[in-house]
Amino acid sequence: MSEPIKAPPLYGLLLTGGASRRMQQDKATLAYRGEPQLLRAWRLLQEVTERTFVSARDTQRDDPLRAGLPLILDRYEAIGPAAGILSAQDEYPDAAWLVLACDLPLLDAATLQQLVTRRDPAAAATAFTSNHDGLPEPLCAIWEPASHGLLKQRYADGSFCPRKALMQSNTRLLPAPGEALDNVNTPEEREAMQHRLETLA
Template sequence: MNKPIVLNGLVLTGGRSTRMGQDKSRLIYHEKPQREHLTDLLQPFCDTVFWSVNAGQASELSNATQPLIVDEFDIPGPLNGILSAFRQDPKAAWLVVACDMPLLTETSLRVLVDGRDESKPATAFYDSNGQFPEPLLSIWEPTIEPILQTALASGYYAPRPILMLADCHLLTVPDVRELLNVNKPAEQKALKHRDKF
């Protein structure tokens, strides 16, 4: 009998947040920093939840109790965090969530985990347009790691096209609003003026 694949959580916090002007993982929508809120959401579904951080954040978080995975590659974007996670544990699957999704709930995470197809390289929701995989709320299986390495060697760093080429398993998100990314101060302000999260 095959041993179940460990499912770890990965909160992507290592972006530069240039459009927001401050670290998006530290913004508060739910009475605590977003990285902590997402950790709480992921914990029931994952063996261990890690924060994916850049070198500067790792220095600031040197006394943090949350396990960290520091970006190990000299490439831009979220693929750095995902590749670094597989370097940390290549035999684990990774439930990846971007830190700038304040409307994400347990409902969507449960649908994603329950709908997971371990025989595919990844399981993802269709994006907000209903056409392509949403890479920043998805499960990446160990079998995708060689595909990621090939992409890295080819200088190809965009995770969505990688998922498209990898024949990933696609699901429909229960509420497309949960895929909202908040990247700019105006978007954050508009969201805070809504009746509820």
Template sequence: MVRPIAGKFGRNEWAIVGGTCTAIKLLADKVIAALAIEYNCAYADTSHNDDMMKPPGRLTSGAALEYTDQINFSQLNYKAPLTLFKQRELFAQADIVLVNGNHQQAQAQVVIVDINKRSSLERRVGQLTNVRMILLADNVTEPFDFLKKAVPNWHSLPIFRLNDGLPHIINFFRHELLQNEPQLNGLVLAGGKSTRMGIDKGTVNWRGKEQRYYMADLLKEFCKDVFISCRDVAQQEEIDPQYNTLTDTFTGLGPYGGILSAFRQNPNAAWLVIACDLPLVDEQLLHHLTDHRSVKHVATAYHSKATDFPEPLITIWEPKAYPVILQFLSQGYSCPRKVLINSDISLLQVPNAESLSNVNTPEEMDRVKRIIHHKLAQSDAS
């Protein structure tokens, strides 16, 4: 079992430590405001109130959970403390989590060097396990000696002024997120039984090779690793060994099981999933899809004019989709389209609606063959 990359909160998290809580919150506000268009941003802190406070609302009466649908946001109050696992679940959709390091820890740190918080920072020096950036307050000219000792590579880290280095600070986080963007893998869904077609759609030869191999070769231009999805070992043994295969470990779920099996194999990658029964998908459409990929969303998909819904079988599923798909399954749903309809996705308009033509019957196969032969003839003539 491969575990997703995660810290205390999420995949990309930084504790901002060493400044006043006001300075940390102001910095977090500015960074979030700059990045929120591109990324899902989150913030974690602890209340400063040292007095014992009564739980709010119905929690006082004994409720374990209270949900309030506010006008501009939704609010959940929990009675029980959040475990590490529940934290990760709640922050699973966040691309970046900024943490007040004076109260909480994270797998990476940004250190503010402020003479007024010197003793506070020195008490937390043991928490500085992965310092990635140093910010100098106006009252200092360089890091403290104990910080230099605790962070031997301090001189090679980006060092900016806290109050006038905001563009550099924002660029630091943006660069880190780009560097950590999940790799894109490809998955050709070829595990269907093709009952209506009467023959295996993955083996249909549209362009000089079987469709499952044609799609796998096409995806190699856009994806780091490409796999052909198989429903069982028997089908896997039929595949040309030069192609990577991925056998369903979630069986009996059709395409849903193929997608889940891919995430189980690599939960840290995004998956460009495409079905074998979309023979008019071409390089131009995949360029359009990958160029408009949105890592902020659960998935990037096309709107199908034929169904007036998202098309799940040519979709980029981000790593954050994995827990979402599992949650739908736990509620008894195994329809990828239902996941897309009810999730935060980026929905694209398809440049050419014909590209999403689905082939399920011999009649549809004959029509698509004529279209492909016409395109090939045009290409040869030019």
């Protein structure tokens, strides 16, 4: 009988380095229910990971909201979320990373706990399927060390889409967790989300 695979340590990575062009302001600083989204997501990640980091661009290192938290600065220019994932994997190659976007106001602790509980360390990644199109959700997913080689190869080939990387990998896919991963990208979507949260309160 073969030995069960020993799971690498699980670290958390909160992605906050995006330019937020469609929102026209830093999405990580937007407050929902009176708390900046960055701090709320940070707390959720801390509950389920051994160590937690904020992914940011070099120009954000002195931002008051980020400066007090452990940062991993992007080492890759202008390639979107893949910059944060690759930079974290370069820094701690033996860790698995629970990668989380900072624009998920409906995300709750139970959803993250489900992801961690159903993690498959023998896969390259564990991810939810999207509630909207059934494809893997790369920005609330656990990326195992085994995913690093494919991401690096895709980067070398000029392909930067984390979702396509999951589609090409041995990824354990979990059912979509309802509306928990609905994100907010524009001022109109933010206003609609504020109304939804008021109704849920």
